[in-house]
Amino acid sequence: MSAVSVDLPEEVSVRLTRLAERTGRSKTDYVLEAITEHLDDLEDLYLAEQRYAEHRAGKSQSYTLDEVEKRLGLVD
Numbered sequence: 062m063s064a065v066s067v068d069l070p071e072e073v074s075v076r077l078t079r080l081a082e083r084t085g086r087s088k089t090d091y092v093l094e095a096i097t098e099h100l101d102d103l104e105d106l107y108l109a110e111q112r113y114a115e116h117r118a119g120k121s122q123s124y125t126l127d128e129v130e131k132r133l134g135l136v137d
Contacts, residue, residue, distance in 0.1 A: 067092070
């Protein structure tokens, strides 16, 4: 594991400390859980923004659902 230093706003730090004290878990456990849960969303958002920018710049093509279905032979 690698270490990361984060400066938390006081309110967040207090809430995190209270949660850890109340549950007997460490603050590190909760920070790791929060990062892990949201990292997928952040990666998806970044990729979507990047693809959208490429599309708007004319660097990629888009297809309708009907076009994709026909191309893949999924039309009845």
